[in-house]
Amino acid sequence: MRRIKSIPAKGLKTPAGTTARTFILTFFSVLFSTAMAVRRFPKPEFETNYIQPSTQIPVPRAELLAYLDVFVLLVSLSIVTWLILKKRSRLWVFAMSVFSLAYFGFYREGCVCSIGAIQNVSLALFDNTFVLPLSVLLFFILPLVFTAFFGRTFCAAVCPFGAMQDFFAFKPQALSSRLNTVLGILPYLYLGLAVLFAATGTDFIICRYDPFVGIFRFNASFGMFLFSGILLLSGVFIARPYCRFLCPYGVLLNWTSRFSRRHLTITPKECIQCRLCEHSCPYDAIEVPVTSKSPESRPVRVRKMMILTVFVPFIVLVFGYAGSRMQDTLAGVDSRVKLAKEVMALSGKQDAGYGMQDAGYKMQDDSYEIKAYKASGKTESQVYSEASAVVKKFYIGGWLFGGFIGLAIALMIGGRIMPVYRTDYVTSKGRCFSCLRCVDYCPVKS
Amino acid sequence: MPNRREFLNTLMRGGILAALGLLSVSLVLRSRDKNSCSNGFACSSCGKSQGCSLPAALEARQTVWQLDPSKCIQCGRCATNCVMTPSAVKCTHAYAMCGYCDLCGGYLKPGTKTLDTAAEHQLCPTNALKRKFIEDPFFEYTVDEQLCIGCGKCVKGCSAFGNGSLQLQVRHDRCKNCNECSIARSCPSQAFSRVPANKPSLLKSFGKESLEEAGRKGELNA
C-alpha cells in the first residue's frame, strides 16, 4: 500500500511523526524559475466556513525498499548458487525460479532489472548529470560477480525473464549448429545498440522492447502483449529465445562465465560416457567429447590464427566503417533529430521560402512536436545544431558499435580455430544457464 | 596444459572483476561527489549554484518520473502513451491557485451559456471533474482520480482561461516508474524528467512561500 500524503495548502503543518519516515513534501519551492512568471495571488475569501482541501500528492515507493530488492537479489543469488553447485537439485532450482518470478516479476513488476541496468550504467558513464541509484548499480554488478565465480546461476533461477521462458519450453528443439552460431550474433547487436542509444541519451531500447513487463503488470498496450505472446509462443519450440538470441546482458554473462571459477559440471564425479545427457539440454549448451584430432594440421591452424590476428584490425575497421555509415539511420531514432527533420520539413513547406516569413497568419495543422518547438522559443538553427551534435555522437558511436560487432565476430571465429581436446561431456561454460536438466539425466550421483 | 589454462582463466576473471570494480568505484565516487554538493533544493546554499549544471535530482539517489506543467502543451499523449491503462498521469488540482470561478474554463465546454453540471456542458470526456457549490459565487472543483484518464483537456481550458490550477502530474501511487518512461519518449515538449523521489512533485503554484518572500522584501523596503 502506498501512502498518500497531503500538502498543507495554507502552511498548516500535518501532524509530524505520523509515519516513521516523514517526507516534507513542499511543492512550493520546486521550480520557482517558472513561478516567477506566475504572479502571486491569494485565494478567495470565503465567508462560509469552507476549508480549502489540500492537494494530494502520493508518495513514491520508499527508497529503502530499493535496497530490500538488492538484498533479495543477493540472497536468492546465493541460494540458487548453493542449490546448483551443492544440492544439484533441479526441483529446488525450479522452485526458486517460481519465487523469483513471483518476486522480481509479479511483485516488483519487472522493474528494476539487471538487463535494463546496462543502459543506466552506460548513460551514467557518458552523462554525469544522470543519476545512477546505487541499487541499480548493484543490480548490474552482483549477477556478474556471481557469474565470475559460479557461472550463470543468475540465469538459472533469479532472472524473472529466464524463469518465465523456462516454464514455456514445452517442446524444445535442438537447433543446428549454424543457426545457433548465426543467431548468436544477435545479442551482440542488441547489446551494442542498447549501449549506443543509452549512451547518446536517445532511448532505453531494452526497456522499450521489454517482452514480459506487460505480463508482470497485467497492464500494457495491446502491441506489447502481442509482442510477449509471440515471443512466448516461439519459446515453446526454441527454449528461452530471449535469453539465447536477444538478451544483451547475456553477452556479458556469457563472457564472464567462460572464466568462472567453479562452474556447474554435468556429473559430480567421473563421466561414464553414457551419453544420456547428450540431448538433455534444451539450450544446445552441452559440449560433446572431442578425442579425435582436428582435420586441420597444427601449422594450418597456426597460419589461420595468424591471418585472423592480422585481419582483426581490418575486420574491426570494416565493421566500424559500416557502422559509421549507419549514423543517419541510427540517429533517426533520436527525438532531437526527429524534431530537426520535422522542422526542416516545415520550413521546406513554407517552401523554398521565397519572400519573408509572415507575421499575421498562424499555421493551423502543426504536429504537437512543432507546436512545442514553437512554444519553446528555440530557433531553427538551435534545433539543427542540437540535432547535428547528436548525429555527430552517432557517427562516433557508429564506429564504436561497428567495431564492437566486428571484434565480437573475429573473436568468435578465433574461438573456432583454437584446438580442443576433452574426454567428457561438459557444459559450455559460456552458454549454460545452469538449469540442472542435464544433471537430472546423469546416472552418476554424488 | 590445464595449469596454463587455469592460470589464464584466473587472469581473465581477475581482469573482469577488476574492471567491474573500477566501474562501480568510479560511478559511486562520482555520485558521492554529487551528494556532497548539497544539490537539489539546497542549491542556493552550495555557493557555486550558478555554474552548476547538475539537475536538482541528484540529491536523492532514487528518482521518479514527473512532468513539468509549465512545459506541458496538453497534447493528450499522457492519456494514450502510458504503459498503464488508465494512465498514471492524472489531473491534479492545486486548490491554492484556483479562483473558484463559476465560469470555469476547465470544467465547461467553450460557448456554454448556462453554467451548470449538465452532461452536455462538461468538457471532461469521462466526467471526472466534479463541481460543488460553496457560496456565492464560488464553486469548488475536484478531480475524481478513478475516472480521470489524464487527457489534459481541462488543463488546457484552465490554463488558457483561468489560473492554471488544474495541472497534469504523474501519480506515484499508480506510476510503475519504468526505467524509461514511455510517455517521456513521446512527449513533444520534453516536459518529463527524472526528479528526486523525495520531492516527487513539480506542481506549479502561486505559492505561499513566494508570498512570504515577497512580504519579507516588503518589510525590508519599508
Next chain:
Amino acid sequence: MKTGKPSLNTIKLLENISLGSAVFAVVLCVLIIVNFLQVRRADPLNSPAMTVLIEKLQNDPANDQLRQEIRTLDLLARKAFFTAQWQVRTGGYLLFISILVLVSCIKAIELIRSKLPEEPAGKPVMFWETRILKRNWLVYSGIALVVLTLLLAWLTHNDLGNAGGREQGAGNREPGTVNRESGSGSRDTATTSPDSRVTGHDSSSSILHPASDYPNMQEVKNNFPCFRGPGSIGVSERTGIPTSWDGTSGKNVRWKTVIPLPGYNSPLIWNDKLFLSGASESKREVYCIDAVSGKILWTSAVDKIPGSPSQVPGVSKETGLAAPSLATEGRRVYAIFANGDLIALDMDGKKVWAKNLGMPANHYGHSSSLIMYRDILIVQYDQRSGPAVMGLSGKTGEQLWKTPRNVKISWASPSLVTIGKRIELLLAAEPCVASYDPLTGKELWKLDCISGEVGPSLAYANLIVFSVNEYSTLSAIRTGENPKVLWENNEFLSDVPSPVANDDFLFLVTSYGTAVCYDATVGTKYWEHDFGTPVYSSPMLAEGKIYIMDKKGLMHIIKAGKEFSQISQCPLGEGSFCTPAFTNGHIFLRGDKNLYCIGK
C-alpha cells in the same frame, strides 16, 4: 515408475486439464482482441454522433428532448468506455489464470515423466565438421552484416543523409558562409562547414551534389537565384556587403570582366557561379562566370532552337534583346530572350532543352524575368495576343500549366511570396495585381489597382503587396482572404525601377531619380530625396540599407530608416541598367560593358 498405472492416469487427467485451459486461453485471447479492435474502431468518448447532437443543441438550445438524448448518450458512452476497460482487465486475469493452469499441468506432466530415461542418441556428433561449418557461417554472416549495413546506409542515404548534412550545415553555418571569407576561395568548401568535414560526414556534400529535384528554403536564401533576389522582391539576407568602392580607380573591386554581348538582364548567383546572358541581332549567349576569379567558365550559344523566328524582334533601345534576367534552382539555369527563345542549360552549360514560345507581340521588347518555384519554371508572357502565365517543368521543358490572363502587355517580373500557409505567385499588369498558385497556375485573387504600361515589379513585406506604375498610382494591398487596398498615393511614381519594402517602410525610386520612403502600413511619407540622375536599376534592400544604382553607374547607399541618411555613393565608372546581386561580403554589378565583383 513405482506404480505405472496411477501416474499414467494422472498424466491423462493433467493432459485433459491442460487441453481445456489451453482452449479457454485461446478463446479469451480472441475475445480480448475483438474487444480491442472494437474500442479502437469506435472510441466511445469521441463518438461523432455526440458531436452532431451537441451542435444541434447549440443551434436549438431550448430543445429539452435533445438535451435528454445527449445526456443518455453521454452516460452510455462513458459506460461503454469503462466497461470495455473492465472487460479487458477481467479477461486478462482469466487468461493469466488459465495459462497458469496450463503451465503447471505441463510442468507436472514433465515432472512425472522426467523419471523415464531417454534413449541415448544415435551416432555422436561430428565435432570438427560442425565446428568448421560454424566458422564458415560466422564469416558469411559477418560479410552479410556488413553488406546489409552498407546497403541500408546507401538506400537511406539520399534523404536521411541529405537531412543530416543539411542539419550539420545549417547548424554550423553562420548566416551563409558561401566561401568567400578566404581569399583563395577553395571551391569545394562552398557550403561545407569545417565542422562537418572534421567528422568526415561526407553526406554534407550532398548540398554540392544536389540529390533532390529542387533546393530547400535555406539553399535558395543563401543564393541569389533570380532577378531581385530570392522571391524576386528586392530583399537579400546576405551580410557584410561592401559600402564603398570606386570602379574607376579599382578601389575594393575584386575583379572585372568584359561581357561579350550586351544585355540589361541582371546577374544571378548559385554557390559560386554567376549567370547572365547577352544578345545581339544575330547571336544569343548565356554566360557562366566564376564568382571567385571572374573568369568566364563557359559560354553557351543559344541557337538551333526549333521554331525560333528568323526576323529580329522590334525592340526599344532601353529594353534591348536580352532584358529578362535568368533563373536557376541550382540544377539548371534558364534564359529567355526577346524573340521568345527559352533555353535550359545544366550547370556546365550543356543544353538540356530549348523551345521557342512564339515571338512576343511587344512593342518595346519582352522584359519579364524568369522565376523558379521548386523545379517549375514560371514565365510571365503578357504580350498583346494571348497574354498568359505558364509553368514549365524545369527538367524537361514540358508545359505543366498555362493560365490565360486578361491583361495588357506588361514588362514587370513575377514575384513569389509566402502568404499565410501558401506560396503565391504575384504578377502586375494593367489592370490588376493578380496572385496565382505556382504549383497549378490557379488564380487565387486579383485586385484592379494598376494601369498603363506596367514596368515596375511588385514589392512585398509583412503581408502587404505594393504595386506602382507611372501615370497610375502607388497602392499598398493587404493580402489575405479578401485583399484590399490599404492606402494609395500618386505623388511619386516609377516607370522602370521596382519598389522594395520591409516590415515598416516602403522605398520607391522614380525613373527620374527621386527616392521616397513611406510608412508601409499607413502610407505616411517620411522622406524624399532627389539624386538628379535617372534610375533604371531596381533598388535592393540588404542589411538595413538600400542600394540604388543610377543610370550613370553611381550607387547610392541609404539607410533604410525613417530619416533620410546617405551612407555613401560609389561610382562604377560606367553606366548601368542592371540590378545588383549579393553574396556574403560581395556585390556583383553589371555595367554596360563589364561585370564587376565588389568586395575583398
Next chain:
Amino acid sequence: MKQKIFIITGLVLLVGVIAIMLADLFSSKKADKANPYDYKMGELRKTDITCNGYIEQLTIKPALEEIHAVACGSGDRIYVAGKNGLEIYQVNGKPDGNFRFEGVASCMALDKKGRIFIGMQDHVEVFDQLGKPCNKWKSISTESLLTCIALTDSYVYLADAGKKIVYRYDMNGRLINRIGEKDPQKNVPGFIIPSPYFDLGIGKKGELWVANTGRHSLEQFSSDGALNSAWGEASMSADGFCGCCNPSHFAFLSDGSFVTSEKGIERVKIYSPQGKYVCMVAPPSAFVEGTKGLDLAVDSKDRIIVLDPEKKQVRIFVKK
C-alpha cells in the same frame, strides 16, 4: 519432420519478434496520430476578420526587461513602465527619454502636472518627468497587489487585486475610503478577482469604473462607494467577455466608449458607452497564444495603445 516444423515455427515467430522491434525502432512514421482528446482552441480564436475596424499603425519595442503598464501623457507621449524602469516615446514612436527605478511597475498613471504615479506590488511611488522620486507611499499590506492606478484632479484610485478592493487616496497618499466591499445593504456585491487582473478607470464625466472580472462586468461607482450601474456578459463569442475573469484591462475613447482587452482569447474590443459591442480592434490572431495582461491606453486622437507583454511591444492601433 515434426521437429522441423516446430523449429521453423519457432524461428518464424522469433524473426517476427525481431522484425517488429526493428520496424518500430527505425520506422520514421509519424509517431502519433491526432490527439483523440484535443481541445480545439484554434476554433475559438478565429474571428471574422471583416469586423476588424482598426489596423496597427505603429509598433514600439521598448528595451525594458519586462513591460507591464502603459499610459498616455501630455502631447500624446507614450509612457511604458515595467521592470526597473520607464521609457517615454513621442507620438510617432520615437524615444523621448527614460529613467530607471528599483522594482517592478505593475501600473502607472500621470497627473495634470506630469508627475508619474507608479504602482509597485504593494505601494505607490511618484516620480517627476525626469525620474526624480517625489514621493513614496507606505506599503498598503503584504497581501496587496496593485494592478491599476487612476487619477482625478484631486484623488488617486488604486485597484488592489490581492485585497480585492479599490482605495481612494488623496494626492499625498492619505487613504480616504474603500470602495467595493461586499455590502448587501448598499447592494454592492463585492469584487470577485480570481486572477491578478483588476482594472479601473475614470470615465469621461469623471466617474469611476471598475472591472469586476469574476462577474465579467464593468461596474460604476460613486466616489463614496455606491454602485450606480454595471454592464457586461460572459461569452466566448466576440460580444462578451471570455474565460473565468475578464476584461483584464479597459480604457475610454473620447466619446465615452470602452476599449477592453481580454486574456484567454486574447482580443481588444470596443463597446459603446451603453455597453453594446461595437467592433474588434485586435483579433486573437494578432497576439501570441497565452498572452496575458494587455494594458490599454488611448491618446487624444483616439489611437488605441496596446501593451503586449508577450511580444514586448507597444502596439498602436488606428481606425481604418
